[in-house]
Amino acid sequence: MTLSEMAQTVPTLETERLTLGPLSQDHFQPMADFYASERAQFVGGPMDPEQTWRTLALEIGHWALRGYGRFAVTEKASGRMVGVIGPWNPHGWPEPEIGWDLMNGFEGKGYATEAARAALDHAYRDLGWTTAISLVAKGNEGSRRVAERLGARFDREFTHVRFGLMDVMRHAGPGGSA
Amino acid sequence: MSAPMASPVIEPVIQTERLILRRPAERDAEPYVAVFTSGRADFMVAPGASVRDGWRYFYTELGHWDIRGYGMFTVTLKEDDSALGMVGPWFPHTWPEREIGWMLYAGHEGQGYATEAGIASRDWAYRALGWRTAVSYINPENTASIRVAERCGATLDPTAKGCDPDDLVYRHPGPEGH
Numbered sequence: 616m617t618l619s620e621m622a623q624t625v626p627t628l629e630t631e632r633l634t635l636g637p638l639s640q641d642h643f644q645p646m647a648d649f650y651a652s653e654r655a656q657f658v659g660g661p662m663d664p665e666q667t668w669r670t671l672a673l674e675i676g677h678w679a680l681r682g683y684g685r686f687a688v689t690e691k692a693s694g695r696m697v698g699v700i701g702p703w704n705p706h707g708w709p710e711p712e713i714g715w716d717l718m719n720g721f722e723g724k725g726y727a728t729e730a731a732r733a734a735l736d737h738a739y740r741d742l743g744w745t746t747a748i749s750l751v752a753k754g755n756e757g758s759r760r761v762a763e764r765l766g767a768r769f770d771r772e773f774t775h776v777r778f779g780l781m782d783v784m785r786h787a788g789p790g791g792s793a
Numbered sequence: 794m795s796a797p798m799a800s801p802v803i804e805p806v807i808q809t810e811r812l813i814l815r816r817p818a819e820r821d822a823e824p825y826v827a828v829f830t831s832g833r834a835d836f837m838v839a840p841g842a843s844v845r846d847g848w849r850y851f852y853t854e855l856g857h858w859d860i861r862g863y864g865m866f867t868v869t870l871k872e873d874d875s876a877l878g879m880v881g882p883w884f885p886h887t888w889p890e891r892e893i894g895w896m897l898y899a900g901h902e903g904q905g906y907a908t909e910a911g912i913a914s915r916d917w918a919y920r921a922l923g924w925r926t927a928v929s930y931i932n933p934e935n936t937a938s939i940r941v942a943e944r945c946g947a948t949l950d951p952t953a954k955g956c957d958p959d960d961l962v963y964r965h966p967g968p969e970g971h
Binding site: 639640643663664665668669671672673674675676677678679680705706707776 | 844854887888956
């Protein structure tokens, strides 16, 4: 899939304050700022710029291979990138996940919850998922609160080879069932 | 989700005397991923890589194509579509220079395939991408790869910066040299 095909294939989702759309090279710098920071400690960081670029390529490759993936989330009011959020299920992943990485400076506004809820609805409505999890690293209290605001419940523990011990939080199903 | 529109997309395909070089596809993943657990990729990634690491790299290869519009090609024999390696242009963000890289899967060494594909993809990068020069970054202990670089006509450039401080940088003949 070429970039132009990607742009045609990746749906755009809208929430009250946010737009979820395709990731591109344009999103490299805010990602580099986040992944280089201590805030990225629970998602494989801190990373150097090359690792961040490879992560961006990996996210886009996930779209090419799976036909879906995480979105670049932008703030409607400013056009600024606030996160990388959406369905995530690379080969070897325990189960299809809704993941969220919130860029620096956008914490505390409910953006992760707002975008993840739209992504979860998209996974159930457009991708046919019947259940979804979110992985939260031990000690990542901000992420855990997002999962809880979305109504997810602790399911089990999972050891990620790079991120360590994580909680598997399970979302309510498409009809609101656990 | 919107379906891709029927815009014609011309994917580069390179033919050599014995080989086809084409954009990697999902069917090429298995032999690629296998490299990462075989020890054959130890010059490229840290020893002890997992199947999941292999998949992450494969996603990144595909994402590189989407972001850059080019990337490493899957190499096959003309009469058999199964992948025997990946060879071609590679330029992650932050790399000092544009590279021609090569990786052959087990059982396909010693037949000149990396050299044949390396020269063809380098010429393509000059012709189609407008590259003015190209290097190959090689671990000093990777003698097989050094031989490929030399057969491609590349020579050690002691002044060029490596991706890693220990890299040997082999510089290829320029576009005018052919």
